[in-house]
Amino acid sequence: MNRTPANAFLDIRSVAKAFGGNQVLEDVSVQIAPGEIVGLLGPNGSGKSTLLNVITGFTPADAGSVHFDGRRIDRVAAHRIVRTGMARTFQLPSMPAKMSVMEVAMAAATAHHGVFDTLVGTARARATERAARDKAAHLLQELLLTPVRDLPAAAISGGQKKLLGIVCALMAEPRMLLLDEPTAGVHPNLRRDIVAALQRLNAQGMTLVIVEHDMHFIRDVCTRCVVLDRGSIVASCRPDELASNDRVLQAYLGTAGAKPLATEGA
Numbered sequence: 001m002n003r004t005p006a007n008a009f010l011d012i013r014s015v016a017k018a019f020g021g022n023q024v025l026e027d028v029s030v031q032i033a034p035g036e037i038v039g040l041l042g043p044n045g046s047g048k049s050t051l052l053n054v055i056t057g058f059t060p061a062d063a064g065s066v067h068f069d070g071r072r073i074d075r076v077a078a079h080r081i082v083r084t085g086m087a088r089t090f091q092l093p094s095m096p097a098k099m100s101v102m103e104v105a106m107a108a109a110t111a112h113h114g115v116f117d118t119l120v121g122t123a124r125a126r127a128t129e130r131a132a133r134d135k136a137a138h139l140l141q142e143l144l145l146t147p148v149r150d151l152p153a154a155a156i157s158g159g160q161k162k163l164l165g166i167v168c169a170l171m172a173e174p175r176m177l178l179l180d181e182p183t184a185g186v187h188p189n190l191r192r193d194i195v196a197a198l199q200r201l202n203a204q205g206m207t208l209v210i211v212e213h214d215m216h217f218i219r220d221v222c223t224r225c226v227v228l229d230r231g232s233i234v235a236s237c238r239p240d241e242l243a244s245n246d247r248v249l250q251a252y253l254g255t256a257g258a259k260p261l262a263t264e265g266a
């Protein structure tokens with residue numbers, strides 16, 4: 001069954017993208033309502049990260065449009081899109097070698113003072129820095145990174161880097177957060193913490209779009225799933241409807257009704 005919300009917060013209309021002769025996205029339309037947690041699924045190479053890149057301004061679409069909170073954003077630069085209230089994380093976050101976890105989080109703050117304030121060390125500069133430090137400390141605590149806050153960011157574990165990526169995205173105080181494989185390669189204990197953190201954020205009103213392969217995670221977290229196959233949307237349904245959706249089975253297994261999808265990611 002296809003489910004499309006009437007009140008779109010994020011509205012992706014007929015987006016297409018090719019790299020050379022490789023048509024990676026074709027006529028992709030997705031609407032996401034405020035407060036949803038949407039899982040973006042699909043086999044490897046089906047175009048999920050490319051769609052995330054198009055939405056967040058990192059990759060220009062060849063055709064179609066993207067609207068966020070009533071405003072067209074597909075021609076807006078990535079750093080400006082963040083200011084409209086949308087932030088993202090990356091599949092493989094890379095961290096600067098010489099900055100601590102705390103410094104990386106603080107550097108992601110979007111409120112900055114001018115060069116004069118910085119050079120002279122004005123009260124305004126000090127207040128902005130204090131606010132960024134307080135916000136970073138709070139988010140590091142929420143995402144369980146307080147014990148490593150003074151370590152070099154490049155030295156923390158892969159799972160902790162994913163959490164730090166979420167902290168950095170949250171420093172911009174987004175209303176919508178897009179996450180690219182937040183639990184890939186993450187230990188099950190940490191995975192539980194990520195699930196809890198995302199559910200807390202959603203309870204506070206944040207809309208989430210999550211690219212993920214782990215079906216347990218999808219079932220635990222998502223309110224709806226959108227499935228891509230070879231660059232086209234083939235399903236929009238609840239997580240518990242995935243296993244009986246022929247288009248989804250076809251996408252993952254190459255054949256309908258062969259094997260329950262519930263075994264994916266087990």
Ligand SMILES: Nc1ncnc2c1ncn2[C@@H]1O[C@H](COP(=O)(O)OP(=O)(O)OP(=O)(O)O)[C@@H](O)[C@H]1O
Pocket residue numbers: 019022024042043044045046047048049050051
């Ligand atoms: N910058 C690029 N230049 C050329 N081809 C690209 C580029 N980015 C992505 N592609 C191609 O687009 C296709 C879709 O890639 P994409 O990363 O969007 O898939 P995905 O669904 O996120 O895959 P995965 O689950 O493996 O991460 C792949 O064939 C990939 O090689």
